[in-house]
Amino acid sequence: MSRRITTFARRALVIGLALGAAACAGAPAEPVARVWMTSGDRSRLLSEQAPLRFEPSSAATGPAVAIDPRRQFQEMVGFGAAVTDASAYLIQTKLADDQRDALLRELFGREDGGLGFSFTRVTIGASDFSLDHYSLADTPDPTLASFSTARMEEYVFPTVRQAVAINPDLKVMASPWSAPGWMKTTGSMIQGQLKPEFYPTYAEYFRRYIDSAAAQGVPTDYVSIQNEPDFEPDSYPGMRWGPEGRAAFVGQHLGPLFRDAGIGTKILDWDHNWDLPQQPLTMLADERARSFTAGVAWHCYGGDVSAQSQVHDAWPDKDVFFTECSGGEWTPDFAESFTWTMKNLIIGSTEHWARGVLMWNLALDENYGPHAGGCGNCRGVVKIDSRTGAIERNQEYYAFGHASRFVRPGARRVATAEPEGLQAVAFLNPDGERVLIVLNESAAAVAFEIREGLRAAAAELPAQTAATYVWGPAG
Known part of the structure; x- marks a missing residue:
């Protein structure tokens, strides 16, 4: 086996060590996103779904909707x-x-x-x-x-x-x-x-x-x-x-x-x-x-x-x-x-x-x-x-x-990046809460990650369905 460590493995090792050290130091837990969905077939009508848990993640492994709260735009x-x-x-x-x-x-x-x-x-x-x-x-x-x-x-x-x-x-x-x-x-x-x-x-x-x-x-x-x-x-x-x-x-x-x-x-x-x-x-x-x-x-x-x-x-x-x-x-x-x-x-x-x-x-x-x-x-x-x-x-x-x-009055729209087939917009509420709205207008379900920095949550959006995801900063 080669002694060389790949760039990805080296990055994962560094992140893992940092997270391990933070956990030992009592680092704050990763946030949980609450989820509401509406589907075109009316099977869900602003219905709350099972929450999603963010986990440490260094890079996207598939389609991802990413938000960047540091890049802010108009106040709502x-x-x-x-x-x-x-x-x-x-x-x-x-x-x-x-x-x-x-x-x-x-x-x-x-x-x-x-x-x-x-x-x-x-x-x-x-x-x-x-x-x-x-x-x-x-x-x-x-x-x-x-x-x-x-x-x-x-x-x-x-x-x-x-x-x-x-x-x-x-x-x-x-x-x-x-x-x-x-x-x-x-x-x-x-x-x-x-x-x-x-x-x-x-x-x-x-x-x-x-x-x-x-x-x-x-x-x-x-x-x-x-x-x-x-x-x-x-x-x-x-x-x-x-x-x-x-x-x-x-x-x-x-x-x-x-x-x-x-x-x-x-x-x-x-x-x-x-x-x-x-x-x-x-x-x-x-x-x-x-x-x-x-x-x-x-x-x-x-x-x-x-x-x-x-x-x-x-x-x-x-x-x-x-x-x-x-x-x-x-x-x-x-x-x-x-x-x-x-x-x-x-x-x-x-x-x-x-x-x-x-x-x-x-x-x-x-x-x-x-x-x-x-x-x-x-x-x-x-x-x-x-x-x-x-x-x-x-x-x-x-x-x-x-x-x-x-989305509360005074919220700021923040930057998003989404894969082909999904539309998304995100906001940062005045209290720091994140709000992400994603639409899948296609005829098939789409699996993707929701990413913010070095953390991600696995999500799936059924066909012709919109979802709102709400979470806070790491707490």
Whole structure:
């Protein structure tokens, strides 16, 4: 037998001696990872599995998902869904008090397996998911004498207030679908553009909304100036607003007004699809507008999630948020839509710098409503049966739960490396806890290692299954 010791054997000997010495000195035990899985066949639905134990390991012997907590990226705001008029109406009118409390604690709380949603969105006035079309100042008057948030005080504000009481970390974003019709070229909330002479009035409209919401106990942490500004829907409120016009509005009106009024609400541009990154790039090229713009918001209905990185790379000091995507009966198959959501939103959008990730409606009824125009087969994160109050948890509930339940506000995304066939993203919680989310969208199970430094845990992920692994540093 050769007297030569191979490089691998020499490394193993050194590691073994070091570990032996550490054990003798009472070294801390290697961590144990808790595991939750959801499978496309619904055999597991955020179900806790047997834990995995990390063991000392010098090098991967097969496929491995590795995390490096030393390489840190964006700080997370959180995950959630929009409290639309429709969602709030159902929660407030179709559930008994105890049912309402239980559902909101399940969605926004962390106790007893709650999802811990810490990010939400409300509409300033009506969207397609409202009972009817309205603005907050329907009477033509540049002094905004008729301004009122009374309609939002019926259902939306009480729902958000209760969510904030359950989760004080909850951050709220607000978006209008249209300016009041009398400010627009169509004279209607449907289609048209905002007339430039009303830019100062519309900036004041935003200020009054923020002040009125605050008086009702509803914060406005972020605001986008227009939902989907490159689209003019023909059956519900909407408004086309090009990047040059948005830049003029933010740079010359809204931004200075917020500054002078001491309003800390952060302004987001775009709030539309991945397929037109040149739109926010054009808006941000305006120096004055850029100085008042905190970041860019994105939707999923066109293009590829990598557009988020394209704009982030151009303006790395600007935040990235993913603010709308809806499930729907165009993809009724649980496995297909669950894995798509995991791949593109939970993993994809955060890997491409999103600090917050939102689905569209928090809740809809058995008829995919109520709605006034627009989508007739969209899914909510949960379904509330308007006749019985029964709750059904949809695929988006489980996809978002894989992140929201475990990734705390203030967590940092950290570097990962994964083998072909798996997608992964990882976070470091403020207390040092590691959270790793892995998706196997293939038709066969995959065995792999989870690695952090010189330790590894053996894992296996069934076909069309996502898992969240949670562990602490060696303790």
